[in-house]
Amino acid sequence: MVRADLAAVSTILDGTGLFPATMLPDMAEPFLSGQAPHIWVVACADTAVLGFAYCEPERMTDGTYNLLAIAVDPDRQGRGVGQVLVGAIERAVRDARGRILLVETSSLPEYDRTRRFYEQLAFDREAVVREFYTIGEDKIIFWKTV
Numbered sequence: 001m002v003r004a005d006l007a008a009v010s011t012i013l014d015g016t017g018l019f020p021a022t023m024l025p026d027m028a029e030p031f032l033s034g035q036a037p038h039i040w041v042v043a044c045a046d047t048a049v050l051g052f053a054y055c056e057p058e059r060m061t062d063g064t065y066n067l068l069a070i071a072v073d074p075d076r077q078g079r080g081v082g083q084v085l086v087g088a089i090e091r092a093v094r095d096a097r098g099r100i101l102l103v104e105t106s107s108l109p110e111y112d113r114t115r116r117f118y119e120q121l122a123f124d125r126e127a128v129v130r131e132f133y134t135i136g137e138d139k140i141i142f143w144k145t146v
Contacts, residue, residue, distance in 0.1 A: 005042050037056065
């Protein structure tokens with residue numbers, strides 16, 4: 001990802017509701033300025049940004065990374081863009097001498113598709129933290145070696 005991609009990524013955030021787009025500049029700045037070992041990737045077709053993914057190393061670990069955000073333009077979902085993004089993240093983590101990639105998501109029914117997506121990409125369901133987000137909503141942690 002480069003600074004010029006921020007507007008398109010903001011539009012994707014607005015379309016998906018993953019998190020407020022107003023948070024993006026502060027989240028991306030450490031990466032864009034080379035001040036943090038975060039990894040941001042975008043998937044593009046011609047000049048259009050179709051989706052993005054973001055991960056960072058877990059503190060106090062040796063080579064463990066956490067995929068904190070991945071989103072695809074709602075009009076492009078279900079066409080393999082997410083798979084391309086995860087593949088790019090995995091390569092970048094390996095290049096950074098990472099060994100493990102974690103992903104956390106919700107147990108709510110509206111995240112069934114998300115959980116199947118990670119399982120199809122050979123992530124293992126590693127742990128459940130009960131009622132992590134709120135009463136009745138667990139955090140499900142997926143794990144994969146890279």
